[in-house]
Amino acid sequence: xxxxxxxxxxxxxxxxxxxxxxxxxxxxxxxxxxxxxxxxxxxxxxxxxxxxxxxxxxxxxxxxxxxxxxxxxxxxxxxxxxxxxxxxxxxxxxxxxxxxxxxxxxxxxxxxxxxxxxxxxxxxxxxxxxxxxxxxxxxxxxxxxxxxxxxxxxxxxxxxxxxxxxxxxxxxxxxxxxxxxxxxxxxxxxxxxxxxxxxxxxxxxxxxxxxxxxxxxxxxxxxxxxxxxxxxx
Numbered sequence: 001x002x003x004x005x006x007x008x009x010x011x012x013x014x015x016x017x018x019x020x021x022x023x024x025x026x027x028x029x030x031x032x033x034x035x036x037x038x039x040x041x042x043x044x045x046x047x048x049x050x051x052x053x054x055x056x057x058x059x060x061x062x063x064x065x066x067x068x069x070x071x072x073x074x075x076x077x078x079x080x081x082x083x084x085x086x087x088x089x090x091x092x093x094x095x096x097x098x099x100x101x102x103x104x105x106x107x108x109x110x111x112x113x114x115x116x117x118x119x120x121x122x123x124x125x126x127x128x129x130x131x132x133x134x135x136x137x138x139x140x141x142x143x144x145x146x147x148x149x150x151x152x153x154x155x156x157x158x159x160x161x162x163x164x165x166x167x168x169x170x171x172x173x174x175x176x177x178x179x180x181x182x183x184x185x186x187x188x189x190x191x192x193x194x195x196x197x198x199x200x201x202x203x204x205x206x207x208x209x210x211x212x213x214x215x216x217x218x219x220x221x222x223x224x225x226x227x228x229x230x231x232x233x
Contacts, residue, residue: 001190004126005136008119010188011074011090013040013138020048021071022096025055032056036107038072044134046072046092046112049103057108060096070096072112076121079146080153082183082195083203088121092133122186122193122205139188141220148220152184160184162231163194167206189213189220192227 002010019033032055035048050057056070072092078085094114102109117128128136141148152160160182180196180203187193191209210223 001123002139002188003132003136004119004123005117005128005132006139007088007121007123007126008090008092008117008128009040009133009136010138010142011076011088011119011121012038012046012072012092012133014074014076014142016074016076018072018074020050020056020096021073022056022059023069025059028055035072040133040138041111042134044114044130046094046114047099047102048072048110048112049107050110052103052106052108054108056096057098057110060098060110070094070112078149078185080149080183080185082185083197087186088119090117090119090121092117140215141188144217145187148187149184152224156228157182159228159231160194162228163206163208164196166208166231167196187220189215192224 018035018038019030020035022033025033035050037049039047041047070093072094074090074092076087076089078087092112092114093116094112097111097113099109099111114130114133116130117133119126119128139145161179163182164179180198183195183197185193185195185205189210190213191207193205193207195203195205197203208227210227214220214223
């Protein structure tokens with residue numbers, strides 16, 4: 001399974017919704033606290049682009065030594081329609097400083113000199129030290145996961161439903177009309193997670209691990225096909 005550091009790094013580098021929580025600025029409209037872009041530097045610091053006139057940029061420009069402390073809060077929402085679509089959140093804390101010369105017109109780059117991070121997601125919770133975030137690798141499919149899940153949901157419904165056969169007694173012997181629907185919820189190099197929604201409303205998740213972590217699109221396609229073939233048997 002991915003480590004807490006890997007999961008946090010994946011969320012930071014993703015296009016998930018994010019907002020900067022800065023003391024004294026918390027009551028501002030969310031759009032004024034949302035970075036336009038974010039990247040992770042080689043030392044694990046997070047670089048954030050914001051409009052030059054943003055209150056966050058002004059706070060960073062006029063801060064005293066060691067200020068302002070800020071928290072980047074990232075919210076991960078499932079790209080397919082499922083009950084309770086929030087899949088997780090991550091918080092990366094640190095000091096904000098302005099970085100001159102890296103931005104385009106009307107934008108300013110800020111560096112979040114990362115301190116402690118924390119993730120709370122489908123895997124559970126975990127704290128991440130700065131060096132762990134620096135050394136972690138984001139999931140190789142983070143840029144394509146949404147498209148992959150949407151494709152599975154729209155084009156492979158029958159194969160997804162066949163996964164119920166791998167769950168043993170939980171669905172054995174039940175009338176087909178009363179079996180849970182199966183929606184792809186998350187995919188990474190290690191496996192596929194689905195959400196099973198009962199007709200009466202309750203839901204639960206199931207995780208199907210690949211035999212080994214996959215590295216590229218070809219390996220992922222083979223792993224998913226092998227999983228569906230095992231379910232069909």
